[in-house]
Amino acid sequence: MLQSLPRNSNSKDPGAQSAPVRLSTTAQWSKDNLYVAIFLGPSLLILSVFVFWPMIKTLYLSLFLTDNLGHASVFVGLNNYMSLFNNPAYLSSLGATLMYVIAVSVLTIILGMLLAVAAQQRLRGIRFFRTIFSSTMGISVSVAAIFWLFAFNPSVGVFAQISQALHLPEINWLADPHFALLAVIMTTVWMNLGFTFLILFGALQQLPASLFEAAEIAGVGKTTQFFKISLPLISPTLFFVLIVTLIDAFKSFGLIDLMTVGGPNNATNLLVYRVYQDAFLNGNYGLASTESVVLTAIIAVITLIQFKLLGKRVNY
């Protein structure tokens, strides 16, 4: 619209001639701006107070050492970042987190899918199993942690008793650095399964029966039906579940705090738990802020990659 405005190149005072036109556009603009302000204002205000300001403050704190009241006291530039990446404990946390996140997402989706397919069968009493499969949704983290803690107890736990009865080597699930992460992964997958199952099951139920009837008539086997018809059609749901599980796994805190407190030997000290430890136990807000910034960057990059890579293959 601005490009179509009449221009007078001969005029010594171009502003004078175009003034009325500009005025009307300015009025239009300010009216638009008013609407923008009215509609965006409240959410912007809330977001800036509770999201943007804390983010900026975190970035700011990540460049400082903090005193015993948590205030920024000595500017250290990027030293906090350098010390993080030179700290073998932090690097092993990073590795453990990646392993945990990948294992949890992959296992959750595969197992959830298996249960969802199984629950599709029209069998007597299948409703009972559908309820059971989705039941972990209703279990809180603390209850799950207590339940699994007892199962993993090396003296009186179920696993210990089974391995004793079968004369298998006894595994000290939560105190052995080689098994602790596995134990936490198993628990998390079990926790996640209810939600994943429900979403995937819902998606499968909504697929039109006619497609499968046509496939039957054409003599297509069940396996091929699943991979060629069901899977592509529920891919948006699968993508959604993948992202949610992945981000959830990055944010895992409760189970770690209740089951291993980050040990043994930092084997389960995932990034979020480390942030908590450094901020609220060690009172080292500067370092904790640095770790938060790094964690945010990692989640952002991975989500971006997911959208780029998987977004193309998803049929909406």
Add this chain to the structure above:
Amino acid sequence: MAFTHKRWWFTLGMLLLILPLGACARSEAASRTRVVFWHEMTGPGQEQLKQFAKEFNASQSKYRVEPQFEGNYNEAVQKILHTHGTSASPAVFQSMDVSTSQLYHAKVATPMQHFIDADHYDINKISPVARAFYSQKDSQISMPFNTSQPVLYYNASLLKRLGIKAPPVDPSYSDITRVAKAISAKSHGKVKGLTVEEYGWLFEQFMANSNEHLANHEDGRTGIPTKVHLNTPGTQAAMKWVRENIKAGDFIDYGAGSQAESNEIAAFLAGKLGIFTQSSAYISQLLAGTKDELGITYYPHQDGKPRNGVAVGGASLWISNDKPKAVQQGAWEFVKYVMTAKAQAQWQAATGYLALNKDSQTQPILQKLYKQHPSAQVPSQQLATIKANTANSGVFMEGVIQERNLAQTAMAQIYNGTDINKALAVAEKGLNDSVANTNRANHYK
């Protein structure tokens, strides 16, 4: 219309009813000074604190103490620091042992010594080891309150059944090794001999009991620590002791944190574990959980070296300096009340924390407990027989929690086979770096 009228009359009636009530409450509040008390106790501890406040309020008419639960120790420290100087801050608060140096340097409290001197209070009645933890340069900073000591528990009935001689009340590492080995052998491996939780607090006690300072300047008692030691003869001896038992197959590792504690207690109560070291605060839970006779000894010490004694754990009571004089005085009256011989005896019987008033031991409620369970007396005896010095009075340093995390990690590494020297050296370096940063950030010279 009739309906709205009715409602109007109803509202007016309710208002008339409520108004005098409000006036009553106000006059009651105005005549008493309000003393807000922040604490972090759950379960029986919380119930007993409520009871103390009730009794105290009934015993006088000047002050009204209001106990308020503030979450766990770590959360409470942050809340105390961040509400200080506002109307939301408490008049008197409970804060954990390791926060002592931080709160002291943050200058949020009126030193307890001030009230002790003004009131000519006989502080000698209170346990000197517990007092030493919360004082600096012979001046009481805060009042020791819920106090525990690390001890060693064993299943006395199990030992009798297996025909094993019980360990002495003041055992050395090799005394315990002998018993642990016998338990494993005579039960044919069905019962594990021993565990020591991966826990920084227990690690510190190995040092205290070996008369070693963790931080320089005598554990921070003569100046702000600038250097720390975790790799010492004392810690090496303790870790060698654990490793020896691991190699022999008599030791079981339950890991770290509250899960480790609940697992070791579950195993102990089920008769699958013979011996473990832990806080004395677990006594009531252990006594309630099993019919087996509970054995308790002092915290074990290095062979060929007498015990120096262990430090206390738990928390103390502080009086905020941001409240008017009258409120602070009320807080002090309440502190005095909970430290009486009777209240302290009641506290120990209800919670398992140790009574700190010397006269508490003869109170009927404790006499009854000791008669029923003679071993319940051992932690109090350990506390009473320790001579306080700077090595067994806790580490007066900011960042003790960091030290505990690092020590805990080192223990986990050692239990799983890492070289003792190497693991301890890494932890020591980590802590020294952190101490340097803390001192720099707080402008300590």
